Amino acid sequence: xxxxxxxxxxxxxxxxxxxxxxxxxxxxxxxxxxxxxxxxxxxxxxxxxxxxxxxxxxxxxxxxxxxxxxxxxxxxxxxxxxxxxxxxxxxxxxxxxxxxxxxxxxxxxxxxxxxxxxxxxxxxxxxxxxxxxxxxxxxxxxxxxxxxxxxxxxxxxxxxxxxxxxxxxxxxxxxxxxxxxxxxxxxxxxxxxxxxxxxxxxxxxxxxxxxxxxxxxxxxxxxxxxxxxxxxxxxxxxxxxxxxxxxxxxxxxxxxxxxxxxxxxxxxxxxxxxxxxxxxxxxx
Amino acid sequence: xxxxxxxxxxxxxxxxxxxxxxxxxxxxxxxxxxxxxxxxxxxxxxxxxxxxxxxxxxxxxxxxxxxxxxxxxxxxxxxxxxxxxxxxxxxxxxxxxxxxxxxxxxxxxxxxxxxxxxxxxxxxxxxxxxxxxxxxxxxxxxxxxxxxxxxxxxxxxxxxxxxxxxxxxxxxxxxxxxxxxxxxxxxxxxxxxxxxxxxxxxxxxxxxxxxxxxxxxxxxxxxxxxxxxxxxxxxxxxxxxxxxxxxxxxxxxxxxxxxxxxxxxxxxxxxxxxxxx
Numbered sequence: 001x002x003x004x005x006x007x008x009x010x011x012x013x014x015x016x017x018x019x020x021x022x023x024x025x026x027x028x029x030x031x032x033x034x035x036x037x038x039x040x041x042x043x044x045x046x047x048x049x050x051x052x053x054x055x056x057x058x059x060x061x062x063x064x065x066x067x068x069x070x071x072x073x074x075x076x077x078x079x080x081x082x083x084x085x086x087x088x089x090x091x092x093x094x095x096x097x098x099x100x101x102x103x104x105x106x107x108x109x110x111x112x113x114x115x116x117x118x119x120x121x122x123x124x125x126x127x128x129x130x131x132x133x134x135x136x137x138x139x140x141x142x143x144x145x146x147x148x149x150x151x152x153x154x155x156x157x158x159x160x161x162x163x164x165x166x167x168x169x170x171x172x173x174x175x176x177x178x179x180x181x182x183x184x185x186x187x188x189x190x191x192x193x194x195x196x197x198x199x200x201x202x203x204x205x206x207x208x209x210x211x212x213x214x215x216x217x218x219x220x221x222x223x224x225x226x227x228x229x230x231x232x233x234x235x236x237x238x239x240x241x242x243x244x245x246x247x248x249x250x251x252x253x254x255x256x257x258x259x260x261x262x263x264x265x266x267x268x269x270x271x272x273x274x275x276x277x278x279x280x281x282x283x284x
Numbered sequence: 285x286x287x288x289x290x291x292x293x294x295x296x297x298x299x300x301x302x303x304x305x306x307x308x309x310x311x312x313x314x315x316x317x318x319x320x321x322x323x324x325x326x327x328x329x330x331x332x333x334x335x336x337x338x339x340x341x342x343x344x345x346x347x348x349x350x351x352x353x354x355x356x357x358x359x360x361x362x363x364x365x366x367x368x369x370x371x372x373x374x375x376x377x378x379x380x381x382x383x384x385x386x387x388x389x390x391x392x393x394x395x396x397x398x399x400x401x402x403x404x405x406x407x408x409x410x411x412x413x414x415x416x417x418x419x420x421x422x423x424x425x426x427x428x429x430x431x432x433x434x435x436x437x438x439x440x441x442x443x444x445x446x447x448x449x450x451x452x453x454x455x456x457x458x459x460x461x462x463x464x465x466x467x468x469x470x471x472x473x474x475x476x477x478x479x480x481x482x483x484x485x486x487x488x489x490x491x492x493x494x495x496x497x498x499x500x501x502x503x504x505x506x507x508x509x510x511x512x513x514x515x516x517x518x519x520x521x522x523x524x525x526x527x528x529x530x531x532x533x534x535x536x537x538x539x540x541x542x543x544x545x546x547x548x549x550x551x552x553x554x555x556x557x558x559x560x561x
Binding site for chain 2: 174176180182183184185186190195198199201277278
């Protein structure tokens with residue numbers, strides 16, 4: 001167990017190093033002004049302004065956000081990321097609750113499934129960037145703090161994978177187990193809590209993993225269009241200074257990546273807790 | 285041998301099946317007449333096997349007794365009550381071919397499931413599950429997860445779960461069908477011991493002739509499309525049957541009887557799917 005953990009950590013570091021090396025190789029040998037493939041300009045410019053060296057990004061972390069400040073930028077970015085993390089977490093939990101409740105409702109009443117599922121799918125085709133300002137404006141009417149609306153938009157993206165996965169999980173209970181509960185004359189609710197739900201966990205958890213990252217994306221995108229000052233907002237402000245300080249924007253990118261990893265890690269922790277006594281995948 | 289199925293049913297009978305027929309998808313293109321006019325009385329303490337080729341409706345008959353299906357015509361009494369009331373009051377326990385254990389519950393919690401649903405206190409459940417674990421000789425495995433057990437052990441847990449609430453009736457649908465022959469014979473002997481200790485009546489669906497004869501005091505032979513009882517064969521191996529009973533003349537004689545009864549049924553409907561081993 002510990003050895004496997006160490007191996008995974010080592011692999012992670014190796015993968016990270018590979019990305020850095022690839023980056024540096026492109027900076028060193030890539031076309032300074034970008035390039036064309038099959039007549040289309042798709043190769044990025046390898047100039048130092050567009051692609052700063054990895055060590056510059058690393059160094060930048062320890063310089064202040066604005067010249068003259070004492071606080072290094074990594075502290076500032078961590079602060080932004082922490083704020084975004086909390087909103088994403090609230091959004092994720094909201095999304096899970098709503099998504100699971102919706103799936104239970106849909107699995108209980110086929111009419112609801114047939115009537116609602118198309119709208120659930122359609123909801124995900126609405127561009128968040130267009131929706132966010134509207135939702136924020138609505139939020140103003142209700143006198144709620146802005147961050148709650150950003151979290152709600154995270155939930156809006158997170159509920160979908162959770163809901164679809166839960167619906168699939170709830171409908172894949174084995175017929176024999178259902179018959180067993182039937183032979184005990186167990187109620188619908190008892191069958192749900194004692195059988196259907198625990199049996200659906202192997203389906204729900206992958207849905208939650210997708211939902212966790214979706215919540216992060218939802219919150220970051222919504223920050224940009226609502227002006228809530230998390231890591232998404234920071235990326236935007238830093239990007240505006242990219243010409244004079246190209247490495248700075250990447251510090252925000254690191255913050256966002258770290259935050260996504262943290263959210264994902266939370267779900268993995270939950271999985272380890274819930275699935276600790278289940279047979280390993282592939283066996284049984 | 286005894287061809288008359290209904291012999292004056294009395295309220296104390298474990299199961300009374302009276303003129304039951306079962307049609308699936310009635311009135312539709314894919315209508316199937318699964319059972320045609322079944323009469324069967326099972327006395328308390330009986331071990332009754334239902335045997336017949338695939339599609340003869342033996343599992344359907346078991347599910348009608350369990351009230352997992354409602355008959356198209358006729359009535360089923362269990363323990364002197366309607367089948368639906370008997371189900372609500374958990375008057376029977378059930379075991380299937382797949383042990384159907386919940387993989388997220390350990391052995392003990394699996395056995396306690398029916399007790400939990402009955403609203404028993406934790407202390408009372410603990411006491412009963414310990415008793416059941418001892419009965420099926422798995423006391424050392426209380427904290428194991430089902431997937432850590434062999435197939436035979438899983439079935440023993442399933443039997444313990446089915447009997448946990450001390451129901452007077454045990455319904456089994458090919459419970460040993462997925463086990464290898466050695467384990468299967470061992471489980472048959474274990475089942476007899478457990479049922480004698482628990483004083484339960486058993487209805488047992490199988491497609492193995494030796495299994496039916498070894499376990500039962502009555503073997504109900506069925507024929508397919510629509511399922512009917514063609515013959516009921518009494519087996520007199522005594523209450524203390526053991527591994528030696530498998531060498532008994534009575535054992536071989538009854539196996540021959542059941543086989544011939546099945547051949548008769550076969551001639552009626554051209555059936556397949558019976559194990560001779």
